[in-house]
Amino acid sequence: MSGVLLQDIPLTRLKGVGEALSDKLARLGIHDLQGLLFHLPLRYEDRTQVSSLGSLRVGSTAVVEGEVISAQVQLGRRRSLLVRLRDATGLLGLRFFHFSAAMKKQLEPGVRLRCYGEARPGATGLEIYHPEFRVLKDALAEPALEQTLTPVYPITEGLQQQRIRQLVQQGLALMAATPPEELLPPSFLNHQAFPTLTAALQYLHQPPADADLEQLATGLHPAQRRLALEELLAQQLGMLLLRQQSRCQQATPLLPAGQMQLEQQLLQSLPFAPTAAQQRVCAEIFQDLAQPQPMLRLVQGDVGSGKTLVAALACLRAIACGYQAALMAPTELLAEQHYRNLIQWLEPLGVQVDWLAGKLKGRQRETTLQRLAAGETQLLIGTHALFQEQVVFQRLALVVIDEQHRFGVHQRLALRDKGIQGQTLPHQLIMTATPIPRTLAMSAYADLDVSVIDELPPGRQPVTTLVLPDNRRPEVVERVRHACLEGRQAYWVCTLIEESEALECQAAENTHLELQAALPELQIALVHGRMKPTEKTAVMDAFKRGEYQLLVATTVIEVGVDVPNASLMIIDNAERLGLAQLHQLRGRVGRGNTDSYCVLVYHPPLSEQGRERLQVMRQTSDGFVIAQKDLEIRGPGELLGTRQTGEIELRIASLQRDADLLEGLRPLAEQLLFQEPDKARRLLQRWRGESVRFAQV
Numbered sequence: 001m002s003g004v005l006l007q008d009i010p011l012t013r014l015k016g017v018g019e020a021l022s023d024k025l026a027r028l029g030i031h032d033l034q035g036l037l038f039h040l041p042l043r044y045e046d047r048t049q050v051s052s053l054g055s056l057r058v059g060s061t062a063v064v065e066g067e068v069i070s071a072q073v074q075l076g077r078r079r080s081l082l083v084r085l086r087d088a089t090g091l092l093g094l095r096f097f098h099f100s101a102a103m104k105k106q107l108e109p110g111v112r113l114r115c116y117g118e119a120r121p122g123a124t125g126l127e128i129y130h131p132e133f134r135v136l137k138d139a140l141a142e143p144a145l146e147q148t149l150t151p152v153y154p155i156t157e158g159l160q161q162q163r164i165r166q167l168v169q170q171g172l173a174l175m176a177a178t179p180p181e182e183l184l185p186p187s188f189l190n191h192q193a194f195p196t197l198t199a200a201l202q203y204l205h206q207p208p209a210d211a212d213l214e215q216l217a218t219g220l221h222p223a224q225r226r227l228a229l230e231e232l233l234a235q236q237l238g239m240l241l242l243r244q245q246s247r248c249q250q251a252t253p254l255l256p257a258g259q260m261q262l263e264q265q266l267l268q269s270l271p272f273a274p275t276a277a278q279q280r281v282c283a284e285i286f287q288d289l290a291q292p293q294p295m296l297r298l299v300q301g302d303v304g305s306g307k308t309l310v311a312a313l314a315c316l317r318a319i320a321c322g323y324q325a326a327l328m329a330p331t332e333l334l335a336e337q338h339y340r341n342l343i344q345w346l347e348p349l350g351v352q353v354d355w356l357a358g359k360l361k362g363r364q365r366e367t368t369l370q371r372l373a374a375g376e377t378q379l380l381i382g383t384h385a386l387f388q389e390q391v392v393f394q395r396l397a398l399v400v401i402d403e404q405h406r407f408g409v410h411q412r413l414a415l416r417d418k419g420i421q422g423q424t425l426p427h428q429l430i431m432t433a434t435p436i437p438r439t440l441a442m443s444a445y446a447d448l449d450v451s452v453i454d455e456l457p458p459g460r461q462p463v464t465t466l467v468l469p470d471n472r473r474p475e476v477v478e479r480v481r482h483a484c485l486e487g488r489q490a491y492w493v494c495t496l497i498e499e500s501e502a503l504e505c506q507a508a509e510n511t512h513l514e515l516q517a518a519l520p521e522l523q524i525a526l527v528h529g530r531m532k533p534t535e536k537t538a539v540m541d542a543f544k545r546g547e548y549q550l551l552v553a554t555t556v557i558e559v560g561v562d563v564p565n566a567s568l569m570i571i572d573n574a575e576r577l578g579l580a581q582l583h584q585l586r587g588r589v590g591r592g593n594t595d596s597y598c599v600l601v602y603h604p605p606l607s608e609q610g611r612e613r614l615q616v617m618r619q620t621s622d623g624f625v626i627a628q629k630d631l632e633i634r635g636p637g638e639l640l641g642t643r644q645t646g647e648i649e650l651r652i653a654s655l656q657r658d659a660d661l662l663e664g665l666r667p668l669a670e671q672l673l674f675q676e677p678d679k680a681r682r683l684l685q686r687w688r689g690e691s692v693r694f695a696q697v
């Protein structure tokens, strides 16, 4: 081979490509010939055959031919030119809202036309609006039909389909002379019966007339699968590289500190023993912390699996070694809960725990910041406020992020950066109750080590879930009355469209009033996001002490709230929430030793998705099953929260559709990276180009 690589060929080698066109192509992410050839069609049009007029149906997109029988300007609501076309099998209307006198003249009766467009119901039967058309002049020398399916590309302003099709055709010709480097091992291709890269690209830009359009539309054609596989492999490689880089970074090894044994002291002071799963995960964390490289570990554990204890033990290890730890939670309510919980656990051991949130102001804030900078604070708990500029740690060695799906990558990194000292990075522990299905974890989290707390503490009660329309609300109210009069406690959760916290709070206030009227014999509390932190805390405390039987709340109670005697939860407008959120909310009950119930109240009519979601909630309480369903219903983007931006922007592959391809990809990626690192880099380059963001470990 000549040694010229496709990616070295500039676009200006193509006929007609100057600076202006180069700029437009750049907007589509196309910078060289390789980029052009990897710019795949969105869909295809079949212009390889002529359909008879009689065979057209609403929605058919086809080439047709016929004779003009009339062409008239119609003066309806919008002036239009209506041309009636006829062939041996039927009639078709062609309607133009923009037309010139010359055009009308061209379309006089008796003229034969070839047209292309989509048939739709019109005033005169089937019509095509603004078809592409050409006049057929000479029956003996009719222009040829397309030989291959016509690709339709993603385009940008000022760049026409026709133009990009021409460019790709030139590109394909060049590709024939300079085939793109085949980067997948041949044995692998054979095994999967996948076409070579050249064959796949050729096929996808110019599928033969008999190609299976439906298969192409679903993305399941072997040519597409092959590219998807290559893209997923590139993604794996990116993750592996990221991981390698982080392995090269330095951290302070945190070894068991002989004298203190803080961890043992904590465990002895608890009224329960850690589960086997908690112990295993702790051991994995301690193993990581002992290394001179930064830990980057994700702990997945279903709601209530006891992640806080695991986090506390990790923090104690850092503290025992003379360092500081930080625990960041996504909401103030949760941060406070952690604070109060951990104070209770750690203060008796002599550990200095402090709290920081946006609402902490004035003297208190100053004092906290001073204590932190002086190294007096050993564990700092808080919200997003932890990574604000004024926050300075003296020697931060461990960062714990709770409910990571609520944070963006940048927020996590901003906190991590607080612990950089010279070349040394802090260890990171990332916790999530949103279980990530295995295939997705392999892909999106390949740069992290993952531990799973796959066991709940003993004695947890399964929660029975009911789904009811809101016209049965009176029954629900009765159920609450009954449960509370029997000494149990209940939550009533009000939801509203997420963007509007104000409206959600309003809904909670109204519901609070309503329920007070309907249930005068009960003590009913209210908590929502717009209350002062001290008010919220006071209400939650009183609820925990049993002074209130019913707590009306917004979704602020989604994470972390822990009141074992609460065994009934009502969720209003449950259809508005996603599965992960419903699962989190439901996790607030079933924590004590009585039978627990969750009633999902919906406002009919339910959408298909809404029905499906509520059905899933009724059928299972297994967080992993729920996450898997969530993935199926909503796709990976939302499930991963903000993490996915930039990191798994897949162009061709889909984590759902191509999940099966992920199997076996990790070893392939490792093999490639270790045995043929140059090839691996070229593969990564091909798919990720300049956009690889390596700075994200």
Ligand code: ADP
Pocket (backbone or CB within 6 Å): 272, 273, 274, 275, 278, 301, 302, 303, 304, 305, 306, 307, 308, 309, 433, 457, 458, 560, 562
């Ligand atoms: P999550 O994983 O949802 O964050 P938490 O850490 O809040 O769960 O734990 C839920 C509850 O279970 C807390 O009250 C906690 O004290 C308790 N808990 C944690 N570990 C155990 C255990 N091994 N045995 C019994 N209770 C436990």
Ligand code: MG
Pocket (backbone or CB within 6 Å): 307, 308, 402, 560
């Ligand atoms: Mg938690």
